[in-house]
Amino acid sequence: MPMYSIVGHLNDTSQALSIALPALQHVSRHRQFTPWATEAGGQLFGTLNAAQICVTEASGPYAGDERSKYRYRSNLAAAQRAIEDRHKRGLLYLGEWHTHAEDEPSASGLDDDAMHRLIVSSQLNSNALLMMIVGRAPSTTGLAVWSVSSEAARRWILSTNPEET
Numbered sequence: 001m002p003m004y005s006i007v008g009h010l011n012d013t014s015q016a017l018s019i020a021l022p023a024l025q026h027v028s029r030h031r032q033f034t035p036w037a038t039e040a041g042g043q044l045f046g047t048l049n050a051a052q053i054c055v056t057e058a059s060g061p062y063a064g065d066e067r068s069k070y071r072y073r074s075n076l077a078a079a080q081r082a083i084e085d086r087h088k089r090g091l092l093y094l095g096e097w098h099t100h101a102e103d104e105p106s107a108s109g110l111d112d113d114a115m116h117r118l119i120v121s122s123q124l125n126s127n128a129l130l131m132m133i134v135g136r137a138p139s140t141t142g143l144a145v146w147s148v149s150s151e152a153a154r155r156w157i158l159s160t161n162p163e164e165t
C-alpha cells in the first residue's frame with residue numbers, strides 16, 4: 001500500500017498535480033498481481049484551480065463494467081452516479097483511471113481512442129482530463145498520468161511528495 005501522496009509537474013506549465021493518499025490507496029487495491037486478474041478502473045475526483053489539480057478520491061470498479069485482462073470500460077450508469085454523488089460533495093470529475101497487467105504502464109492504442117471519445121463526449125469546462133494507468137510496480141514507477149485535451153496528451157512527471165518523505 002502507498003504511504004506517501006504523489007505530486008507531478010509538466011515541463012511547460014506551472015500548474016502542479018497532487019494525488020492524495022486515499023485516491024492512491026483506492027487504485028492500488030486493484031493492481032493486477034495475478035495472471036488471471038482483469039483490468040479494473042473508474043473515475044477520478046477532486047479540485048482544480050490555476051495553480052493545482054488535486055485528485056482526492058477515486059471511484060470504481062462497478063458491477064456491470066466490461067472487464068478483461070487487457071480491457072476496462074466503466075458501467076456508464078454507475079460512473080454517472082459516482083460523478084453526481086461527488087458533485088454533491090463539491091468534488092469535480094477530473095478523469096479516468098484503470099489498471100494494466102504490466103509493471104510500468106504505457107498507454108495502448110485502445111487507451112488513446114477511449115480518451116479521445118471521452119474528451120469529445122464530455123465537453124467539460126476544463127480544458128483537459130486526467131488519464132491514470134496503474135501498473136504493478138510500487139510508487140511512481142507503477143503509475144502513469146496524462147492530461148489529455150483535444151490538442152494533445154501530456155504525461156506528468158511524478159514524484160513522491162517531498163513534504164512527507
Ligand SMILES: [Zn+2]
Nearest residue numbers: 098100108111
Ligand atoms: Zn489501458
